[in-house]
Amino acid sequence: MEVTSTLRHASGGPGPEPEHANVYEAFLATVSSRGAVVAIRNGANDETTTWDELEAWSRRVAGGLNSLGVNHGDTVAMMLTNRPEFFACDLAVISLGGVPFSIYQTSSPGQIAYMVGDAGAKVAIVETKFLEAFEKAREDLPLVENVIVLDGPGGTISLEDLEKVDPDFDTATSAGNVGLDDLLTLIYTSGTTGPPKGVELTHGNLLSVTASVEDFIEFPEVGGKVISWLPSAHIAERSAHYYLPVTRGLEITTCPDARKIIEFLPKVKPTWFFAVPRIYEKLKAGLEAQLASLPEEQRVQAMAGLEASLQKVRLEQAGKEVPADIAAIAAAADEQLFSSIRTHLGFDELVALNVAAAPTPIEVLEFFHALGIEVGELWGLSETCGIITCNPPDRIKLGTVGPPIAGCEVKIADDGEILCRGISIMPGYHNQPEKTAETFVDGWLATGDIGELDEDGYLTIVDRKKELIINAAGKNMSPANIESHMKAASPLIGQVVAIGDRRPYNVAIVVLDPDYAPVWAAQNGLEGLSLAELAGEAKLRSAIQSGIEEANGKMARVEQIKKFEILPTEWLPGGDELTPTMKLKRKPITEKYESVIDDLYARDDRKG
Numbered sequence: 001m002e003v004t005s006t007l008r009h010a011s012g013g014p015g016p017e018p019e020h021a022n023v024y025e026a027f028l029a030t031v032s033s034r035g036a037v038v039a040i041r042n043g044a045n046d047e048t049t050t051w052d053e054l055e056a057w058s059r060r061v062a063g064g065l066n067s068l069g070v071n072h073g074d075t076v077a078m079m080l081t082n083r084p085e086f087f088a089c090d091l092a093v094i095s096l097g098g099v100p101f102s103i104y105q106t107s108s109p110g111q112i113a114y115m116v117g118d119a120g121a122k123v124a125i126v127e128t129k130f131l132e133a134f135e136k137a138r139e140d141l142p143l144v145e146n147v148i149v150l151d152g153p154g155g156t157i158s159l160e161d162l163e164k165v166d167p168d169f170d171t172a173t174s175a176g177n178v179g180l181d182d183l184l185t186l187i188y189t190s191g192t193t194g195p196p197k198g199v200e201l202t203h204g205n206l207l208s209v210t211a212s213v214e215d216f217i218e219f220p221e222v223g224g225k226v227i228s229w230l231p232s233a234h235i236a237e238r239s240a241h242y243y244l245p246v247t248r249g250l251e252i253t254t255c256p257d258a259r260k261i262i263e264f265l266p267k268v269k270p271t272w273f274f275a276v277p278r279i280y281e282k283l284k285a286g287l288e289a290q291l292a293s294l295p296e297e298q299r300v301q302a303m304a305g306l307e308a309s310l311q312k313v314r315l316e317q318a319g320k321e322v323p324a325d326i327a328a329i330a331a332a333a334d335e336q337l338f339s340s341i342r343t344h345l346g347f348d349e350l351v352a353l354n355v356a357a358a359p360t361p362i363e364v365l366e367f368f369h370a371l372g373i374e375v376g377e378l379w380g381l382s383e384t385c386g387i388i389t390c391n392p393p394d395r396i397k398l399g400t401v402g403p404p405i406a407g408c409e410v411k412i413a414d415d416g417e418i419l420c421r422g423i424s425i426m427p428g429y430h431n432q433p434e435k436t437a438e439t440f441v442d443g444w445l446a447t448g449d450i451g452e453l454d455e456d457g458y459l460t461i462v463d464r465k466k467e468l469i470i471n472a473a474g475k476n477m478s479p480a481n482i483e484s485h486m487k488a489a490s491p492l493i494g495q496v497v498a499i500g501d502r503r504p505y506n507v508a509i510v511v512l513d514p515d516y517a518p519v520w521a522a523q524n525g526l527e528g529l530s531l532a533e534l535a536g537e538a539k540l541r542s543a544i545q546s547g548i549e550e551a552n553g554k555m556a557r558v559e560q561i562k563k564f565e566i567l568p569t570e571w572l573p574g575g576d577e578l579t580p581t582m583k584l585k586r587k588p589i590t591e592k593y594e595s596v597i598d599d600l601y602a603r604d605d606r607k608g
Contacts, residue, residue, distance in 0.1 A: 008412045010457030015407015015423040016215065018207035022178040024095045024171065026207060026247040031055045034249045037222075040084045041253040043264060049084055051249070054091070061092035061159070062174070063166025068123055068146050072097030072177060075186065077116045077124040077144075079103045079134060082228045082254045085150055085159065087242065089125050090232075094203075095171035097178045101186035101198070102233035105130060106574025111196075112137035115188050116144065118198055118431060125159070128152035180204030186430055187235045187382040198430030199235075199382040206243045208423035209385045212406045216392045217272065217352045219248060224271040224351075227264055229255035234581050235386035236356065240274045265346030272352050277360040278582055280375060284367050285491035285516045287341065305333025309370035317398050330370075338371045347373050352393045354378050356386075356401070357581055359461065359480045361488035365398045377401045379461060383445060384408075385424040389459045400458040410451075410459055411444060417465055418451040419444035450478075467586055469500045475558050479586075482506065485554050486561065490547025491516045492540070495571050495578070497589055498561065499597055507600040508564040509593055510544060511571050532568035541566060563600045567593075 020026040034051040041048050049057070070076060076093045078100055080086045093100040101119055103112055112134055116124065125148045126134045135154070138144055148162055149155035184203045188196040226245050230237035245252050253268045255261055261279065291302050308329035315322045342348045355365075356378045368375045376391030379401035389410065391402035404410050408422030421444050428436035439446055450462040463478035470476055479498040486496045486508065494513030500506035512531050517540075521529055524539060534540050544566060552560040571577040577589050590597065 007453040007455060007457065009409065010404055010453050010459070011409040012212075012404035012406045012422070015208055015405075016211040018180060018204060018211065020207060020247075021180060022094070022175060022182065022203040023184055023206060023243060023247065024091060024175040024178065027058075027091060028055065028172065028175075030246060030249045037249075038251050039246075040087060041251060041268075042084050043227075043253050043255045044083070047084075054088060057088040057163075058091040058095060059169050059171050060163035060167045061088050062095045062171050063169030064148075064157075064162030064164075065092055065098070065123065066096060066169060066174070067165045068162075070096050070098050070123055072174075073099065073183070074123070075099045075101060075119040075121040077101060077103060077119065077121040077126075078232070079105065079107075079112070079124070079126045079130045080150065080232065081105065081127060081129075081256055082230075082232070082258075083127075083150075083256060084254060086228075086232055086254075087246070087252070089159075090242070091246070092171075094178070094184060095175045097174060097182060099183045099185060101188070102231070102238075103188075104231055104233045104574060104580040106580050107133070109133050109136035109139075113140040114195060115198070116141055119186055122146065124148065125150070126155065128154065131155065178203065180207070185238065187238070188233065189382055197432060197435060199426050200428055200430050201235075201385060201426055205385050205424055205426065206239065207247065208407055209239065209387060209405075210244045210247050212408075212423065213244065213387070213390075214248060215406050216390070219250065219271060219351060224248070224250035225253065225268055225349075226250050226272055227253050227255050227261065227268050227270050229258050229261045229264065230274075231258075231580055235380075235382045236274060236581075239386045240272070262345075266344060267346070269346045269349040271349060272354075273347075273350065274354045274356070276357040276582055277355055277364070278358075280355055280360065280364050280368065281487060281491075282513075282515060283345070284364050285513065287367075287371075288491065289516070289519055302333070302337055305329060305337060306370055309333055309338070310366055313366050313369045313398075334372055341371055342373060345373070352376065354390070356380065358583060359484050361484040362399050363488040369396075369398065379449075379459065380424070381447060383426045383439070383447075384420060385426075388420050388422070388424060391458075397454075397456075397458050400454065400460045402459065403457040404459075410453065410457075412451060412453060413441075413446075415465075416450040416452075416462065418447045418449045418459070418461075420447060421445060469498065469506070470502065471500050471506070471558065472502055472504045473558075477506070477559050482551075482555065482559050482561070483508075485551040486510075486548060489551040489554075490544060492520055492544055493547065495584070497584060497586065499590065499600075503601065505562045506559065507597065508548070508561045509589070509596060510564050510566045511569065512540075512566065514570050531570055535566040535568040563603060565596050565600055567596070 031051045036050050038048045039051040039054045076098050090100045122143050123146045127150050131154050147155035150159050180203050184201050187199040226241050228241040255264045308326050311326050312322050312330045353375045355375055376396040378390035380387035388408050389402045389404050411419045425445050448465050450465050452460045463480045468476050469479050482498040483496045487493050495511040497509045498506055548561050573582050574580040
């Protein structure tokens with residue numbers, strides 16, 4: 001891996017000025033213009049809350065919180081699933097000038113205690129299902145005075161009773177004391193390299209970013225829709241499915257179980273949809289399985305249309321002319337099949353479709369573009385409000401994460417690290433001035449990512465600076481790039497980790513895809529076997545081997561995987577191996593599976 005970029009700096013130009021002094025006032029402006037229009041649709045029971053009702057709800061909660069002593073600058077911990085109450089509670093806290101922050105639902109009592117203690121919260125709002133873990137954490141949290149429980153017994157007071165304390169509380173007055181430089185929230189990093197850090201984000205950060213996003217994504221004046229389905233502790237959820245819709249008047253549908261998001265898409269038909277790469281990988285695998293199961297004549301026709309459409313996408317991306325015959329076949333396939341696929345998926349009313357949080361295999365992006373589903377990668381960190389660059393919907397460059405948004409700049413350091421500054425950049429880490437000082441270089445945020453800029457200012461992410469593989473011969477490689485090739489080559493591979501640092505060659509640990517593996521098993525005479533049983537099957541191992549050989553053919557010799565091991569287990573978000581947002585915990589993985597890795601290098605066979 002070598003950084004070959006010649007362009008070292010790119011700017012999105014001047015950023016928009018926030019129209020309001022804080023997020024709550026922007027919300028009140030939405031209420032004024034939307035009123036009786038639906039603001040939130042509860043995906044669990046289809047009940048609706050209008051903007052007027054949401055404003056009244058937030059006032060009731062704010063009155064109760066004010067009685068508990070929540071004031072300007074006070075932090076409030078929240079541990080909730082995706083449900084309407086989250087919006088009312090979070091809005092209530094910010095109307096008081098408070099700083100709400102969310103805790104991942106998979107957090108252990110120790111992790112909860114660390115975050116709540118670091119934030120200094122005296123009040124928490126907790127869903128019943130998480131109360132046991134929170135109360136265990138509370139043993140180490142003497143500052144926590146009140147725990148508000150949503151939907152059951154326990155805690156200090158129920159949300160229902162809290163709302164009765166002062167239902168006519170004047171939030172407009174309290175919010176009038178909140179400015180752009182005041183803290184809006186804390187986002188605790190997922191902790192892949194150590195204890196999580198509390199990223200401080202201001203009202204000015206988020207208002208500027210939402211205005212900048214609207215500059216290149218043209219949301220409809222009425223009828224815009226999003227789905228709230230990611231953890232609210234993640235900046236992507238807060239930015240895309242909370243701050244943007246409440247300040248721009250988009251209808252929010254709550255999806256209480258993230259595993260059901262694909263079912264929600266055709267029900268909601270979102271205007272803007274954001275997801276991590278794994279969702280698109282699963283959709284691709286499912287669609288490919290459906291195409292493969294068509295009657296032969298239809299399958300041949302569909303595959304010919306798909307291949308023509310793929311050729312069209314690749315030629316367009318290369319800036320080349322598309323031959324008339326290829327264009328005609330692709331157009332016919334779109335009319336006869338792909339348009340119905342878009343409707344079936346719920347992607348037929350999209351204005352923009354984005355992916356981020358990890359590298360997305362180029363084959364996945366090309367596949368969806370071929371179907372007329374134009375997924376664009378964006379890039380950002382918690383420290384940048386989740387965005388710093390984004391592919392504009394009408395100017396997507398596959399394989400890049402787009403140019404900087406308005407108000408932001410990107411610079412490539414001499415060692416290839418991406419530096420950035422602008423409207424989305426945090427003021428610092430909570431209670432960690434030393435870490436803050438380490439992260440900023442002459443006013444630029446050091447991201448820890450390695451990247452390249454092309455002649456148009458579009459950024460390509462190479463890998464995390466600290467995660468590069470440097471083999472025994474001193475060759476630098478991107479594990480994310482290697483893993484991306486492998487996952488693209490075989491839908492059987494759910495998760496994969498490339499290993500090779502200070503080693504003579506690369507090996508891989510593979511985890512089966514829990515959705516696709518049973519489908520493959522049924523098609524290959526192994527129906528009914530568990531993932532653990534399938535991992536030991538020679539036929540499946542051969543299929544994985546074929547996929548890895550295909551991936552190896554697309555990589556330099558030094559990058560290729562020489563051996564692999566299929567684990568008889570599943571990796572879950574928030575577990576030992578994955579963060580809640582499904583990023584690989586590389587160091588814990590190498591430590592946990594040290595014996596597996598050592599065995600791979602001890603084998604005599606070179607094919608795994």
